[in-house]
Amino acid sequence: xxxxxxxxxxxxxxxxxxxxxxxxxxxxxxxxxxxxxxxxxxxxxxxxxxxxxxxxxxxxxxxxxxxxxxxxxxxxxxxxxxxxxxxxxxxxxxxxxxxxxxxxxxxxxxxxxxxxxxxxxxxxxxxxxxxxxxxxxxx
Amino acid sequence: xxxxxxxxxxxxxxxxxxxxxxxxxxxxxxxxxxxxxxxxxxxxxxxxxxxxxxxxxxxxxxxxxxxxxxxxxxxxxxxxxxxxxxxxxxxxxxxxxxxxxxxxxxxxxxxxxxxxxxxxxxxxxxxxxxxxxxxxxxx
DNA sequence: AGAAAATGTTAGTATAGTCAAACAAATTAT
DNA sequence: ATAATTTGTTTGACTATACTAACATTTTCT
Numbered sequence: 306x307x308x309x310x311x312x313x314x315x316x317x318x319x320x321x322x323x324x325x326x327x328x329x330x331x332x333x334x335x336x337x338x339x340x341x342x343x344x345x346x347x348x349x350x351x352x353x354x355x356x357x358x359x360x361x362x363x364x365x366x367x368x369x370x371x372x373x374x375x376x377x378x379x380x381x382x383x384x385x386x387x388x389x390x391x392x393x394x395x396x397x398x399x400x401x402x403x404x405x406x407x408x409x410x411x412x413x414x415x416x417x418x419x420x421x422x423x424x425x426x427x428x429x430x431x432x433x434x435x436x437x438x439x440x441x442x443x444x
Numbered sequence: 445x446x447x448x449x450x451x452x453x454x455x456x457x458x459x460x461x462x463x464x465x466x467x468x469x470x471x472x473x474x475x476x477x478x479x480x481x482x483x484x485x486x487x488x489x490x491x492x493x494x495x496x497x498x499x500x501x502x503x504x505x506x507x508x509x510x511x512x513x514x515x516x517x518x519x520x521x522x523x524x525x526x527x528x529x530x531x532x533x534x535x536x537x538x539x540x541x542x543x544x545x546x547x548x549x550x551x552x553x554x555x556x557x558x559x560x561x562x563x564x565x566x567x568x569x570x571x572x573x574x575x576x577x578x579x580x581x582x583x
Numbered sequence: 584a585g586a587a588a589a590t591g592t593t594a595g596t597a598t599a600g601t602c603a604a605a606c607a608a609a610t611t612a613t
Numbered sequence: 614a615t616a617a618t619t620t621g622t623t624t625g626a627c628t629a630t631a632c633t634a635a636c637a638t639t640t641t642c643t
Contacts, residue, residue: 406553442567443560504590504637504638
């Protein structure tokens with residue numbers, strides 16, 4: 306099946322996807338800035354990701370995602386979103402901490418726990434009274 | 445302040461604490477077995493942890509925790525317990541996956557999110573009806 | 584006690600990820 | 614158009630973590 310990427314490599318994919326969304330294109334320098342790593346590190350990571358078929362990158366050119374890379378990025382983003390929603394909107398964790406936690410957990414959470422969490426959050430949206438009750442009690 | 449340990453080193457401390465609880469003593473071989481690493485790796489980790497003041501270890505002897513090491517182990521165990529409780533008892537995730545997730549997240553979750561989660565789980569214990577309702581709906 | 588087995592340690596190697604510094608190419612400004 | 618600046622790449626080094634294989638010590642059997 307799809308080989309498991311390291312947290313670091315997943316973060317590169319996520320960042321490239323983000324930059325493409327924001328700026329239409331992703332450049333080494335912007336990836337470097339966003340991830341707080343040197344551009345030499347970006348280059349090395351890009352070569353690995355290219356090797357594995359997740360990104361496209363011509364020397365001195367823009368960085369792009371293959372559909373495989375985009376799929377992974379989307380998947381991780383989905384995890385981040387649900388985790389952020391849970392920590393921030395349900396538990397009332399501050400934005401910064403909620404995001405930080407989501408960004409770590411997104412790389413390790415199991416499919417099963419993710420599914421349950423999605424179900425839980427979705428269920429609360431269909432039960433506004435229950436959701437309000439939780440939010441009031443966790444305030 | 446208390447220096448931040450790597451996930452790997454935290455796992456060693458946790459394992460040593462577990463073995464002491466189970467067997468009264470912790471030996472290199474048992475740590476090695478539990479963590480699925482070679483005993484040479486255990487040795488290296490123990491030297492680092494000794495250096496940093498978290499464990500005591502005489503050559504060819506038992507491994508012990510300093511009070512500083514025990515405190516870290518206790519702290520992590522507390523996180524694991526609450527995370528497991530949340531995933532397993534509240535969300536209904538299977539034991540194995542719930543534990544696996546708890547064991548990863550325990551190393552990265554922020555104090556704030558942890559506090560909110562503790563509060564949430566504790567609140568549910570004081571609101572059995574609410575808890576039942578959630579458990580029923582996430583079943 | 585001495586041999587055999589189990590356990591622990593050391594030394595050398597590998598991999599992943601990072602950095603700094605030197606270098607190359609592309610872009611911008613004059 | 615060419616010099617200056619910015620951006621991208623390569624190389625070599627370092628850290629953390631793990632492994633294998635050789636070796637040392639301790640424990641267990643007989």
